[in-house]
Amino acid sequence: MSALNRVPSLMVRAGTASALTLAAVGGSVVIPGFAADAAAATPATKALKVAASKKGSPYRYGATGPSRFDCSGLTMYSFKKVGKKLPRTAAQQYNKTRHISAGSRKAGDLVFFHSGSNVYHVGLYAGKGKIWHAPKTGDVVRLQKIWTKSVWYGRVK
Structure with a gap:
């Protein structure tokens, strides 16, 4: 035994x-x-925990932390804390990730919201159809259900 x-x-x-x-x-x-x-403690799941630890932090356009964030600032900050470098904007982050299907998504993958070919928002997939993200001006970092089917998924390399 x-x-x-x-x-x-x-x-x-x-x-x-x-x-x-x-x-x-x-x-x-x-x-x-x-x-x-x-x-399962991968850089992605560690980054997800970093994002979750920022719950309640205020949204500020262009902010990259440690106490205020915009959407891509939160993802960039979270991955930087676990040793992974991401570019600044949601669109640049989408171009830097390995694109995956919805069926392949895992906790810590990035969720990119798009209109046509324009990526306009990003969050970290938390499982069960939810993301951690910094939504918009006047809001705070929070866990929220994905509200649209117009999303793409990316895995940080």
Whole structure:
């Protein structure tokens, strides 16, 4: 039996507090509900967490953080914090990403709103049809359902 298979029974015997202590001092422990999150900690999912941490920050046209953002300023800031460089505008960001289908989208991918061939807005896909974004003047960074089918998806390389 591998050590990984023994972890749940060890946690039952040792208790969760002991398992957390072991993890804190460098032990290898799998905590239910956290293993998948740890494995999925890609730059994109880390950038998504950065964007979510800016919840309630005011929108300001042209702002790139750390306390005020416009849409592409939020995406640029979020990816910069995890070591990925994005250009300044939504359209430039669209041109810099690997374009993917809606069926391939994952948390942390960029969602580009367009009218014809004109990209006018961007947010970070949060899953379940929602994005983190900086909507418009007078609004704040927030989680919102995607409101249109006129979107394209891009993955930061």
